[in-house]
Amino acid sequence: MIVTRNSAAFRYHGHLASSEIDELEYASLRIFECRRGLLEQRGRLGFVRRCHGDLHLANIVLIDGRPVLFDAIEFDRNIASVDVLYDLAFVLMDLIRYGSDAAANRVLNEYLARTPEDNFDALALLPLFMSMRAAIRANVLLTRLDDQDHSKDIKKQAQAYYDLARRLICPSPPCLVAIGGLSGTGKSTLGRMLAGAIRPPPGAILLRSDVMRKMLFHVNEIDPLPVAAYHSGTAETVYQKMTSKAVRILEQGCSVIVDAVFARESERSAIRSAAGNMNCNFVGIFLTADLETRTKRVGQRSGDASDATPEVAARQETYDLGAVDWTIVDGSGPPEQTFDLSAALFASDVQPTKAWFTP
Numbered sequence: 441m442i443v444t445r446n447s448a449a450f451r452y453h454g455h456l457a458s459s460e461i462d463e464l465e466y467a468s469l470r471i472f473e474c475r476r477g478l479l480e481q482r483g484r485l486g487f488v489r490r491c492h493g494d495l496h497l498a499n500i501v502l503i504d505g506r507p508v509l510f511d512a513i514e515f516d517r518n519i520a521s522v523d524v525l526y527d528l529a530f531v532l533m534d535l536i537r538y539g540s541d542a543a544a545n546r547v548l549n550e551y552l553a554r555t556p557e558d559n560f561d562a563l564a565l566l567p568l569f570m571s572m573r574a575a576i577r578a579n580v581l582l583t584r585l586d587d588q589d590h591s592k593d594i595k596k597q598a599q600a601y602y603d604l605a606r607r608l609i610c611p612s613p614p615c616l617v618a619i620g621g622l623s624g625t626g627k628s629t630l631g632r633m634l635a636g637a638i639r640p641p642p643g644a645i646l647l648r649s650d651v652m653r654k655m656l657f658h659v660n661e662i663d664p665l666p667v668a669a670y671h672s673g674t675a676e677t678v679y680q681k682m683t684s685k686a687v688r689i690l691e692q693g694c695s696v697i698v699d700a701v702f703a704r705e706s707e708r709s710a711i712r713s714a715a716g717n718m719n720c721n722f723v724g725i726f727l728t729a730d731l732e733t734r735t736k737r738v739g740q741r742s743g744d745a746s747d748a749t750p751e752v753a754a755r756q757e758t759y760d761l762g763a764v765d766w767t768i769v770d771g772s773g774p775p776e777q778t779f780d781l782s783a784a785l786f787a788s789d790v791q792p793t794k795a796w797f798t799p
């Protein structure tokens with residue numbers, strides 16, 4: 441068992457406080473016991489298979505802007521046969537270690553979008569998977585301590601991985617963030633910017649009504665749907681599916697951002713109640729921007745799941761939004777401004793650093 445082997449090695453090296461080693465081991469084994477059924481089920485479903493096996497950042501190189509993986513575990517089928525999310529956890533953890541929380545979040549969201557839906561039900565494994573990967577890295581570095589020339593630096597690096605292992609194993613409670621607003625107010629842009637900054641790592645899972653509608657009709661994300669796909673009955677189904685998926689993710693301890701127009705009071709109250717029922721922190725943001733700004737943005741947008749046209753954006757001006765009891769945020773300025781105004785609404789769920797990527 442890797443957890444106990446890690447602890448034994450930490451004790452042997454003698455550089456770390458033994459009470460901390462005990463704590464990390466205890467917390468890891470506790471999660472392992474809680475998640476044993478899920479881990480076994482993942483194996484039965486075919487998610488344990490021959491993977492890269494050693495996917496930290498030093499084994500990924502960018503060639504012509506594309507990441508290329510190398511130095512996989514080729515010599516041992518057993519070590520290389522892992523849960524696919526355990527493989528992914530290595531790169532997520534290492535990106536977080538180097539302060540690229542936004543990149544880790546983007547990798548995870550893109551991975552989930554391209555892989556079977558079952559992975560959404562295994563998110564509860566990430567704290568254990570990422571923490572174990574960090575502990576392994578700490579251990580590998582500690583074994584190199586004999587090299588006197590670099591020992592101080594290596595010790596510092598090992599400590600950083602070890603501290604990360606301890607942080608990742610006890611994630612803070614998740615939160616639900618809802619971003620509403622008419623087309624072109626910048627919801628999806630803000631969602632992408634906020635996701636990597638929201639605790640716990642690796643940030644919030646993004647759920648977009650536009651993407652869920654495309655899934656419902658079994659079409660690709662950017663393929664346009666006919667007008668009939670936008671009648672109120674379908675909208676209701678999309679909001680319901682989005683809410684239940686958000687709950688399914690929150691239950692596993694991951695934060696969620698839901699991105700939809702949320703024009704009706706009933707839609708806004710349903711998602712807020714879902715958070716309330718789970719005793720989960722809720723932040724509701726309703727973006728606004730003048731019609732000229734929105735139509736210009738919608739007209740210039742390409743390669744997006746939204747089918748809204750400038751005409752649709754104009755028609756939305758007639759919507760009766762009812763009482764908006766979410767925080768109304770001006771989204772008409774540059775994306776950084778919308779981000780700053782929105783990030784200020786979070787108490788402790790957003791990391792203080794601006795760890796977001798440019799949209």
Ligand SMILES: Nc1ncnc2c1ncn2[C@@H]1O[C@H](COP(=O)(O)OP(=O)(O)O)[C@@H](O)[C@H]1O
Nearest residue numbers: 622623624625626627628629737741773774775
């Ligand atoms: N604050 C902003 N300033 C300038 N352009 C923006 C801003 N927010 C979004 N955009 C651009 O406008 C278009 C619409 O933004 P998007 O986030 O897709 O809006 P929504 O999801 O609310 O419909 C996109 O092409 C996006 O890049």
Ligand SMILES: [Mg+2]
Nearest residue numbers: 627628650746
């Ligand atoms: Mg959008």
